[in-house]
Amino acid sequence: MSLRCLTLAGSLLLAGALAFGAQPTVSWKLFPDSASSQSAKAETGKVDFLNACAVCHAAEPDRPGTMSLQFKYAGRLPAALEQRTDLTSEIVTYYVRHGIAMMPSFRKTELSDAQVAAIAAYLSRKGK
Amino acid sequence: MRTVPGISSADFAAAVAEWQGAVGKEWVFTSDEDLDPYRDSYSPIRDEKTERHASAAVAPASVEEVQAVVRIANRRRIPLYPISTGRNLTYGGSAPVYSGSVILDLKRMNRILEVSEKNACALVEPGVSYFDLYRHIRENKLKLWIDCPDPGWGSPLGNALDHGAGYTNTPFRDHFDAHCGMEVVLADGEVLRTGMGALPGAQTWQQFKYGMGPIVDGLFAQSNFGVVTKMGFWLMPQPETALLATVAAPRYRDGVRFCDTLISLIYEDVLKSQTQVVSPVLMGPPDAELGPLLHRWDEGRESALDAYAQRKGLPFWTAPVALYGPQSVVRAQWAYVKERFSAITGATFSEDASYTFPLTDEQVGKVIDKTRLGIPNLAYFASRSAPDAPPLEGHMDFSPIVPMDGKVIVSALDLFAKACQELGINPLGGRPLFYHTRTATLIYAIPVGRDPAANKKAREAFAKLMDIGAAHGWGEYRIHPEFMDKGVGYYSFNNHALLRFQEKLKDAADPNGILSAGRYGIWPKHLRDTAR
Numbered sequence: 317m318s319l320r321c322l323t324l325a326g327s328l329l330l331a332g333a334l335a336f337g338a339q340p341t342v343s344w345k346l347f348p349d350s351a352s353s354q355s356a357k358a359e360t361g362k363v364d365f366l367n368a369c370a371v372c373h374a375a376e377p378d379r380p381g382t383m384s385l386q387f388k389y390a391g392r393l394p395a396a397l398e399q400r401t402d403l404t405s406e407i408v409t410y411y412v413r414h415g416i417a418m419m420p421s422f423r424k425t426e427l428s429d430a431q432v433a434a435i436a437a438y439l440s441r442k443g444k
Numbered sequence: 445m446r447t448v449p450g451i452s453s454a455d456f457a458a459a460v461a462e463w464q465g466a467v468g469k470e471w472v473f474t475s476d477e478d479l480d481p482y483r484d485s486y487s488p489i490r491d492e493k494t495e496r497h498a499s500a501a502v503a504p505a506s507v508e509e510v511q512a513v514v515r516i517a518n519r520r521r522i523p524l525y526p527i528s529t530g531r532n533l534t535y536g537g538s539a540p541v542y543s544g545s546v547i548l549d550l551k552r553m554n555r556i557l558e559v560s561e562k563n564a565c566a567l568v569e570p571g572v573s574y575f576d577l578y579r580h581i582r583e584n585k586l587k588l589w590i591d592c593p594d595p596g597w598g599s600p601l602g603n604a605l606d607h608g609a610g611y612t613n614t615p616f617r618d619h620f621d622a623h624c625g626m627e628v629v630l631a632d633g634e635v636l637r638t639g640m641g642a643l644p645g646a647q648t649w650q651q652f653k654y655g656m657g658p659i660v661d662g663l664f665a666q667s668n669f670g671v672v673t674k675m676g677f678w679l680m681p682q683p684e685t686a687l688l689a690t691v692a693a694p695r696y697r698d699g700v701r702f703c704d705t706l707i708s709l710i711y712e713d714v715l716k717s718q719t720q721v722v723s724p725v726l727m728g729p730p731d732a733e734l735g736p737l738l739h740r741w742d743e744g745r746e747s748a749l750d751a752y753a754q755r756k757g758l759p760f761w762t763a764p765v766a767l768y769g770p771q772s773v774v775r776a777q778w779a780y781v782k783e784r785f786s787a788i789t790g791a792t793f794s795e796d797a798s799y800t801f802p803l804t805d806e807q808v809g810k811v812i813d814k815t816r817l818g819i820p821n822l823a824y825f826a827s828r829s830a831p832d833a834p835p836l837e838g839h840m841d842f843s844p845i846v847p848m849d850g851k852v853i854v855s856a857l858d859l860f861a862k863a864c865q866e867l868g869i870n871p872l873g874g875r876p877l878f879y880h881t882r883t884a885t886l887i888y889a890i891p892v893g894r895d896p897a898a899n900k901k902a903r904e905a906f907a908k909l910m911d912i913g914a915a916h917g918w919g920e921y922r923i924h925p926e927f928m929d930k931g932v933g934y935y936s937f938n939n940h941a942l943l944r945f946q947e948k949l950k951d952a953a954d955p956n957g958i959l960s961a962g963r964y965g966i967w968p969k970h971l972r973d974t975a976r
Contacts, residue, residue, distance in 0.1 A: 344729060362803060371575070371596070371597075371821065371822055372822055372825070376560040376809070376853060377809075378814075378821060378823040379822075379823075380822055380824070380826035380827070381826075383826045383828070383829070384826045384827040384828040384835070386891060387828040387829070387830060387831050387833070388828055388835075390503075390831060395469045405725070413477075413480065413486050414480065414481070415479055415481075416827075417827035417828075417835045417836065417837050418825050418836055418837065418838065419485075419825065419827070419833075420485035420486075420531070420533060420537065420829040421481035421483065421485055421846065423481040423538065423549065423551070424473065424478060424481075425471075425501075425549050425551035425552055425571075426529075426530075426551055441522075
C-alpha cells in the first residue's frame with residue numbers, strides 16, 4: 317500500500333510534525349526498547365507500549381496517532397497517550413482490539429491479552 | 445462457535461480439536477471476541493451482509509506446525525486463508541477472500557533466520573515486519589538497507605507476495621523482484637523450496653534465483669497454490685551518501701516533457717530510486733479559488749490553471765529525486781539530472797536534504813522522508829491531517845498500470861480527474877508513481893469507512909474507474925478482494941486463457957481447494973460456478 321500518494325495527508329502532516337517538534341518528551345528511537353534501560357524493562361507495560369504503540373502514539377513529530385489526536389482535541393486533551401490522565405484500562409483495551417479510524421484492530425498473535433493489560437495499566441496509571 | 449460453508453458443525457469441531465493438538469489450545473481462536481480483530485479494518489463492505497468473516501483462526505509457530513494444520517484442513521476439506529502480519533490493509537487486511545475460511549495466522553513465525561552483510565541478503569519468516577528487520581540490522585550495525593513501503597507494520601514476505609513496492613533503488617524497490625528463494629507448504633502438507641533451496645547443501649539459496657528448471661516462485665504470489673513459510677530477499681548495501689532533491693516545471697503544458705524527461709532518466713539508470721509526478725495545482729488540496737478552476741474542462745482550463753499557479757508561486761509539476769552512492773557520483777548524477785531538466789524553460793531545482801551514513805539515532809529521528817532512506821515508519825497513517833478535516837477511516841486504492849509515456853500519463857490524469865468529478869468522489873493522491881521498473885502506476889486512494897451509503901458510492905465509483913481504465917488497456921497491479929474477480933476478469937485474452945490455466949494448476953496442486961479460495965480470482969473447482 318502506498319499512502320505517499322495522499323496529497324492532503326502528506327502535505328499537512330509535515331505542518332503537524334513541525335508543530336510537534338518543539339516539545340519532544342521521549343528521546344527519539346523507532347524502538348526505544350532496543351536499548352532499553354533496566355528501569356524501562358521493569359515496567360512491562362511501558363516496554364510493550366514503546367514496542368507496539370509508540371510508533372504511532374509517542375510524543376514525537378511524525379507519529380500519526382498523536383497528530384490525529386492533536387487535531388481532534390485541539391488542546392482540550394493531550395495528544396500523546398502517555399500524557400493523558402483520563403484513560404481507563406477498559407478504553408485502552410477496547411481500542412487495541414477494535415481499532416478506530418485509521419488505527420486497525422490488533423490480534424492476539426500481535427499483542428497477547430497480558431500485553432494489552434500491561435499497556436492499559438501503564439496508560440491508565442495514576443499519579444502521572 | 446462459527447460455521448464454515450459446506451462443513452458440518454461436528455467436522456469443524458473435530459478439526460478445531462485437532463488444530464489445538466497441533467499448535468496448542470491457546471493458539472486456536474473461535475470466539476467472536478478473538479475473531480473480531482481479524483475483520484478487514486479498511487473494509488468497503490463493513491457491517492454489510494457481504495462482509496467477509498473468519499470462522500476461526502489458527503496460529504502455528506513453525507513450518508512443522510503449518511504442515512500439521514494444513515494436513516488437518518486438507519483431510520477435512522476446510523478452507524484456510526494464510527496471512528503473514530495481517531497488515532495488507534487497503535487490500536483486504538487479515539480477512540479472508542472467501543467468507544467462512546479459517547485464518548492461518550503466521551504472525552508467530554517471526555524469526556529473522558539470516559542476514560548476510562557480505563552477500564547483502566536476508567531470509568525471513570512471514571511474521572517478520574519491516575520494523576523487525578530494520579531493528580535487527582540497526583542493532584547489529586550492519587551496513588545494509590531495507591526497502592519498505594509507507595506502512596512499516598507490514599511483512600516483507602507478505603508485501604512481496606502481493607507485488608508491493610517501495611522507494612529506494614531498483615531492484616530492491618520491487619519487492620517480489622527483490623526476493624530470492626522461497627519455502628512453501630503445499631495443500632497436502634508437503635514442503636518445497638524454490639531455486640537453489642531445492643539443492644541439498646547449496647549455499648546460494650539467497651543468491652541465485654533460478655536453480656534449475658522452471659521458475660515457479662511467481663505461482664505463489666497473488667495466488668493460492670501454497671503457504672510461503674520462508675522467503676529470501678536481496679538487500680541494498682548502505683550507500684556512502686544520499687541526496688534528496690526536487691525538480692520542478694512551471695506550466696501545465698510542460699507536463700508531457702517533464703514526464704518524458706523523468707522516464708528517459710529512469711531508462712538510462714540515472715534515476716534508480718522511485719520517483720513520482722506531483723502537481724501542487726492538480727493534486728490539491730484546492731483552495732476556494734482553485735476548486736472551481738479544476739472543474740473547468742473548456743479551452744480556458746490550461747491558461748486559468750497556469751495563471752493560478754503563477755499567482756500562488758506554485759510550480760505546476762514537481763518530482764522528488766533521491767540519489768544514493770559515493771558523494772562524487774551523487775553530485776555528478778544530480779548535475780546531469782539538472783542538465784536534462786534545464787531543457788524545460790523555467791525548470792527549477794532544490795536540494796532538500798543530504799545525508800552521510802550511518803546515521804545516529806538522533807539523525808534518524810529528524811529524517812522527514814524516512815522511507816526514502818529505508819527507515820520504516822507509519823507517518824502517513826494519520827486519521828486527521830488538519831484541524832477541521834473529517835477523520836479518514838480507511839481507503840481502497842484504484843491503481844491502474846499505464847505506459848511510460850508522458851502524453852499518456854498526462855491524458856490519464858485528466859481522464860480520471862474528470863471521471864472522479866462526474867462520479868462525485870474525491871480520492872486522495874492520483875499521482876503517477878514510477879514504482880515498478882518500467883511502468884507508471886496511478887494510485888487513487890478512495891476513502892471508505894463505517895458509513896454504508898458512502899461505502900456503496902465508493903464501490904460503485906471504484907468499479908466505474910476500473911471500467912474506464914480497462915477500456916484504455918490499463919489494468920490494476922493489485923486490488924481489494926471485493927474487486928479481485930472483476931480486476932482479473934479484464935485480463936481476458938483468448939477467452940481468459942490465463943485464468944483457465946491457473947485453474948488447471950489449482951485443481952492439480954490443491955484438489956480439495958482448501959487454500960485461499962478466490963484469491964485473485966482463482967477459485968477451486970467446487971466453488972467456481974457459485975462463489976465468483
